[in-house]
Amino acid sequence: MPTLLAPSLSPPAAARRRAAWPWVATVLRIGLGVVAIAAGASKIGDIPASVRAVRAYELLPEPLVVAAGSALPFVEIVLGALLVTGLLTRWAALGFGLLLVAFAVGIASAWARGLAIDCGCFGGGGAIDPDQTQYLVDLLRDVALIAVAAVLVRHPRSRLSLDSALDLEPVRKELN
Secondary structure: OOOOOOOOOOHHHHHHHHHHHHHHHHHHHHHHHHHHHHHHHHHHOOHHHHHHHHHHOOOOOHHHHHHHHHHHHHHHHHHHHHHHHOOOHHHHHHHHHHHHHHHHHHHHHHHHOOOOEEOOEOEOOEEOOHHHOOHHHHHHHHHHHHHHHHHHHHOOOOOOOHHHHOOOOOOOOOOO
């Protein structure tokens, strides 16, 4: 009787998948970390612009706008550095993933409310001509990055990481 379920991987295929995963996770981890560092680095030289970008979303009270806009570049750089070095990978991916969720909610909210702003994701930000908004592109990028972060939260084990060197992520028997 034929089965509707996908056939299980043969032992050699499963072994190859297990062997390849840490390298795939390494590429995802470093890529996500580089994005976080680039986002933070693009803002850190102009903190007032970062504050203006947060203010443009019209979501937070002014004291939180200043705090969030001022801290955001530093948080992004720290989370990016943790991801690139592979230190506390699961927690860094979770932190950056939650930031990306907040960014996506902010972008969707601005779009729904008819605001014409640049996301400020990589510097800049604030009011722009309505024809220059790129909300869909920004949201799709954030959703893709959220997916990468979620994969790393679930399967943080990777090569060339301080987690492995310091034995902070115990090796599991199942595919991790």
